[in-house]
Amino acid sequence: MAAMANEFDFFSRRCVWVNGPIIVGAGPSGLAVAACLKEHGVPSVILERADCIASLWQKRTYDRLKLHLPKQFCQLPKFPFPEDFPEYPSKKQFIEYLESYAKRFEVSPLFNQAVQSARYDETCGLWRVRTVGTGADAGNRSHEVEYIGRWLVAATGENAEKVVPELDGLRDFGGDVTHVCDYKSGEAFRGKRVLVVGCGNSGMEISLDLCDHNAFPAMVVRDSVHVLPREVLGKSVFELAVLLMNWLPLWLVDKIMLVLAWLTLGNVEKYGLRRPSMGPLELKNTQGRTPVLDVGALAKVRSGDIKVVPGIKRFFPAKVELVDGQVLDVDSVIFATGYRSNVPQWLQGCDFFSKDGYPETPFPNGWKGDCGLYAVGFTRRGLAGASADAVRTAEDIAKIWKEELRPAKRSFACHRRCISQI
Secondary structure, eight states, X not given: OTTEEEEEEETTEEEEEESSOEEEOOSHHHHHHHHHHHHTTOOXXXXXXXXXXXXXXXXXXXXXXXXXXXXXXXXXXXXXOOTTSOSSOBHHHHHHHHHHHHHHTTOOOBXXXXXXXXXXXXXXTEEEEEEEEOSTTTTOGGGEEEEEXXXXXXXXXXXXXXXXXXXXXXXXXOSEEEEGGGOOXXXXXXXXXXXXXXXXXXXXXXXXXXXXXXXXXXXXXXSOOOEEESEETTEEHHHHHHXXXXXXXXXXXXXHHHHHHHHHHOOGGGGTOOOOSSOHHHHHHHHOOOOEEESSHHHHHHHTSSEEEOOEEEEETTEEEETTSOEEEOSEEEEOOOEEOOHHHHBOSOOSBOXXXXXSSOTTSTTBOSTTEEEOSOSSSHHHHHHHHHHHHHHHHXXXXXXXXXXXXXXXXXXXXXXXXX
């Protein structure tokens, strides 16, 4: 690749100098950064542990998934969605869009490269990123590589690892237990009593899909949740909120959203869907909790096809006891309990990220750290937030690249100095 030069072997680990940023993650965030850098004439290398781009979308999402927001709020920088795509593109269409994006900007990630550690070497002023192969030769030390470069971009995102809570008695349950990342369709659960743990967008949509395949879902709603209509009079609620935010304070926009929700959906609390005291936009901005945009599940809740139940006390063989004393017969359990960042597992010697894997500095200033470290896709604001981070990151790196570093001279000098320290 043009961005690499001067490879050499050091015992069993191959070291590679990267003449540009090292980007960890080939999801939408990583692709967007690489594309924006390329537009500025800055080369980069993307390291991806899977064997494809956007592995979350390609391998860990359910079949019926569509973008929950209109496409104009989900497009990556410098490349709009095709005009013939619907307002809410399907999973397949979004993957096609990402593949077209990578092709358009000639972004070619290095696949099957799982980052084990990334640390800043103060001696030579460079980042050292160690990977191991995840393909057929995974675990073979001869396939360990250390990438060395001036900048590091963490782009693994907010959804890198699944979250599965530890619940009393689950090991004795005996039935099928899975996470939503492994769920594809309700066809496999036809006729079964399924406990869906979680009531976010995934939990609601999975429960709806189960109903459509003649399963019998019970959805665990432990905490309060905002349920909003996806559209009002054919207009996206999210788009309306963005428009109102240009003129009104956040608290007032929240009030308007809740009034529209009540007029459109009615009183959802009588179905066990208790609303938080904080408004939906304020809750999203302060705690990252996304409101549920209803795509049909609420009608199934009203009809009783989706049973809303409180928190879980413990599991028994083929049964679950709830905190209110109910005992349900259950064949399968699906955890729609979300994902988390995995940055703390591999980023070493750095306090830019907190223990929960998000930048310590809140939005909108959490995209840049010290020593050439950047974070893209950790804003809790979806693809729009990731795109904004990508643009800022690329502009910042390009400014240094063009005005200060004189890449050819700098790369040769730093490479020699770093080799002497290995």
